[in-house]
Structure formats: C-alpha cells, structure tokens
Amino acid sequence: MSIENILGIAGSALDAQSERISIIAQNMANASSVQSPDGGPYQRRIPVFESTTVGDDSDQASGVTLAAVLRDQSPPKQTYDPSNPLADARGMVQEPTVNPVFEMVDLMEASRAYQANLSVVETAKNTAMRTIDILK
Amino acid sequence: MSTTISPQGLPDLASIKPQPAAGPQGGGFGSVLENVNGILQQADQLAAGYAQGKVGLTDAVLASDQADTAFQLVIGVRNRALAAYQEIANLQV
Numbered sequence: 338m339s340i341e342n343i344l345g346i347a348g349s350a351l352d353a354q355s356e357r358i359s360i361i362a363q364n365m366a367n368a369s370s371v372q373s374p375d376g377g378p379y380q381r382r383i384p385v386f387e388s389t390t391v392g393d394d395s396d397q398a399s400g401v402t403l404a405a406v407l408r409d410q411s412p413p414k415q416t417y418d419p420s421n422p423l424a425d426a427r428g429m430v431q432e433p434t435v436n437p438v439f440e441m442v443d444l445m446e447a448s449r450a451y452q453a454n455l456s457v458v459e460t461a462k463n464t465a466m467r468t469i470d471i472l473k
Numbered sequence: 474m475s476t477t478i479s480p481q482g483l484p485d486l487a488s489i490k491p492q493p494a495a496g497p498q499g500g501g502f503g504s505v506l507e508n509v510n511g512i513l514q515q516a517d518q519l520a521a522g523y524a525q526g527k528v529g530l531t532d533a534v535l536a537s538d539q540a541d542t543a544f545q546l547v548i549g550v551r552n553r554a555l556a557a558y559q560e561i562a563n564l565q566v
Contacts, residue, residue, distance in 0.1 A: 348535045
C-alpha cells in the first residue's frame with residue numbers, strides 16, 4: 338500500500354462527499370419547488386455510495402464512488418391553499434418532502450466527512466515528507 | 474618495468490576499468506529525473522484542466538501534491554549525491 342494508493346482512496350472519498358454536498362444543495366434549493374420537469378413537486382434526492390476499486394487492480398484498494406442518486410418516494414406534503422393556481426379540487430397544493438433541518442444535519446455530516454478525508458491526505462503527505470527528510 | 478602487487482583479498486587495481494556513465498536511456502538518475510518531470514507535467518496539465526473546468530478540484534490538487542512529493546525526493550537524492558561528491562573532492566591527499 339503506497340502513498341499514491343492513499344491519495345487515490347482519500348481522493349475518491351473527497352469526490353464522493355463533494356457530490357453529496359451538491360445533492361444537498363439541490364435539495365435545499367428545491368425545498369419549495371412545487372413543479373418539476375417530471376411533473377408534480379420536486380422529489381428529494383438521496384445519494385447512494387458504493388465501495389469501488391481504485392488504481393491498479395492488483396492492489397485491491399477500495400475507494401468510494403457515488404453509485405446512484407435515488408428519489409424520495411414518500412408522498413408529497415399537502416398544504417391547504419385554495420387561492421394557489423396549482424391547488425387541486427380540494428384546495429390542496431402538493432409540496433416537496435424536503436425538510437431543511439434534515440438537510441442541514443446531512444450537510445454538516447458531509448462537510449465533516451470531507452474534512453476527515455482531507456486529514457487523511459494531509460497525514461499521508463506528512464509521513465511521505467518526513468520519510469524523505471531522512472535523506473537530509 | 475613495474476608490476477602491480479595485489480594484496481591478498483583486494484582486487485588488482487590495474488584490472489579496474491572505468492565504467493561508462495549511465496545515460497538517460499540506461500536507467501539511473503537520468504531516467505528518474507525524466508519520470509519526475511513527467512509527473513510534474515501531468516500535474517500542470519491537470520491544473521490547467523481544472524481551470525478549463527475539465528478536471529475535478531481534488532484530482533488536480535492531489536496530482537500536484539504527489540508531484541511535489543516526488544520532486545522533494547529527487548532533490549533529497551541529488552543533495553545526498555552532491556554531498557558525497559564534495560566529501561571525496563575535499564579529501565586531503
């Protein structure tokens with residue numbers, strides 16, 4: 338297991354976590370989008386991570402990748418607003434199930450995970466540099 | 474006419490021929506330098522690719538970090554070699 342492998346693994350995690358943050362940004366931005374291209378309100382997106390091989394196959398190093406982005410299948414939130422042009426016959430407007438508090442907690446978790454993987458990169462770099470310092 | 478007297482266990486000095494220095498193609502420090510140069514250029518390309526929006530930030534930064542590590546190693550080896558040479562050159566005869 339070499340330095341390049343550590344950088345490859347931690348780098349894949351950095352990529353995955355930043356993808357996750359961008360999905361959270363998308364959810365937050367669409368927290369009140371009552372319409373979407375697929376019809377109906379915006380459906381909350383859920384990232385799915387998957388362990389994957391990084392670098393040379395012989396090393397069998399496992400990094401992480403974003404395998405899929407799923408949609409929250411729970412029924413949309415119903416709000417009574419008869420004056421809204423999008424309201425149905427009962428005066429209900431369908432809104433996304435995005436909960437901003439939920440998304441903020443997820444954002445904090447993703448940000449901390451990103452920082453943790455940055456620490457791994459930093460440690461790998463420092464150990465390599467200190468090994469090279471033996472020459473001095 | 475002089476003859477070389479070889480002490481027991483030591484090689485006959487007259488039989489030692491100077492070895493041709495290893496060129497950049499023949500392995501050795503030259504090829505290492507070329508490798509590191511390749512890594513540095515790759516890191517530069519990734520940085521340019523990031524500026525053009527083709528490469529991710531982490532890829533560019535990690536390649537640059539790896540290139541820096543390789544370069545520091547080469548500098549360390551070069552300093553070691555130079556120090557050894559100077560020690561020999563400064564020997565009092």
